[in-house]
Amino acid sequence: MHPKDKNIIVTGGAHGIGQGLCRRFAAQGAARIAVVDVDAKACEAVASDIGASAYSVDISDANAFADVLEAIRAEMGHVDLFCSNAGVGYPDGAHVASASDELWEKSWRINVHAHVVAARVLLPQMLERKDGHFLITASAAGLLSQIGSASYSVTKHAAVGFAESLSIMHGDKGIGVSLLCPQGVDTRMMAAVAGGGPQAADGVISIDTLCDSVMSGLASGEFLILPHPQVADYMQYKSANYDKWLGGMRRLRDRFVE
Numbered sequence: 001m002h003p004k005d006k007n008i009i010v011t012g013g014a015h016g017i018g019q020g021l022c023r024r025f026a027a028q029g030a031a032r033i034a035v036v037d038v039d040a041k042a043c044e045a046v047a048s049d050i051g052a053s054a055y056s057v058d059i060s061d062a063n064a065f066a067d068v069l070e071a072i073r074a075e076m077g078h079v080d081l082f083c084s085n086a087g088v089g090y091p092d093g094a095h096v097a098s099a100s101d102e103l104w105e106k107s108w109r110i111n112v113h114a115h116v117v118a119a120r121v122l123l124p125q126m127l128e129r130k131d132g133h134f135l136i137t138a139s140a141a142g143l144l145s146q147i148g149s150a151s152y153s154v155t156k157h158a159a160v161g162f163a164e165s166l167s168i169m170h171g172d173k174g175i176g177v178s179l180l181c182p183q184g185v186d187t188r189m190m191a192a193v194a195g196g197g198p199q200a201a202d203g204v205i206s207i208d209t210l211c212d213s214v215m216s217g218l219a220s221g222e223f224l225i226l227p228h229p230q231v232a233d234y235m236q237y238k239s240a241n242y243d244k245w246l247g248g249m250r251r252l253r254d255r256f257v258e
């Protein structure tokens, strides 16, 4: 997958990683870009800056999100690359189950169900054309864990599971799937975590560096894109020494969570 001459949709395109991807796709000659975000003003600003179209929608509203995706596809004719990137994260509070049902529900709808809604709308035509690509932004937290946010950890694991299902069920039918799992990236989400949190332990990378990694991942067609390569070692360590890994995570917890 190379963005040149491609029709591309990016959710969460108004800020952070999504905005960076929109700008990079535009610079690399994408045919049409749809910037999708709940922040209407910032979405418009990014789109007008790069000659793209802005679509303001809250993707936690599955019906509204599906309607917007149908409208974009009708306008574009077909979608080559769907970047399912918008995401949210909330701290646990007093203990691992103390975040409200409302925050768990939002995390579920945005971090997981939005990927399902997008695939439901876009897959049939992609399968018919035997061509299409999904880039799902999960997180290293979806492969390892998120200290201090069970709702983030759980929903990002689920996003990883959905990306795997997409690839297993449709990966040899012309459907490309890339799973983006960064640790710390210099965005608003990162800035909201006091002191950077455990995800900053290996260093916070710039959006530009993240985009370099995504571009080479898309070009190579590899499923897993790890802008922080050490995450592959942590995954191996986790699967080979589960209890030791949990012990290490507890020590990391002591460094970062009061």
Ligand SMILES: NC(=O)c1ccc[n+]([C@@H]2O[C@H](COP(=O)([O-])OP(=O)(O)OC[C@H]3O[C@@H](n4cnc5c(N)ncnc54)[C@H](O)[C@@H]3O)[C@@H](O)[C@H]2O)c1
Pocket (backbone or CB within 6 Å): 011, 012, 013, 014, 015, 016, 017, 018, 036, 037, 038, 039, 057, 058, 059, 060, 085, 086, 087, 088, 089, 110, 137, 138, 139, 140, 181, 182, 183, 184, 185, 186, 187, 188, 189, 190, 199
């Ligand atoms: N920044 C990091 O360190 C980091 C690390 C790993 C994974 N991620 C993931 O990367 C993705 C992008 O995060 P970011 O760091 O750029 O954060 P960000 O907060 O800068 O950007 C997230 C974007 O998603 C949009 N958004 C949020 N809820 C939405 C909704 N309901 N409907 C439509 N749009 C919505 C926001 O308006 C914003 O533009 C997320 O999925 C996040 O979980 C981030």
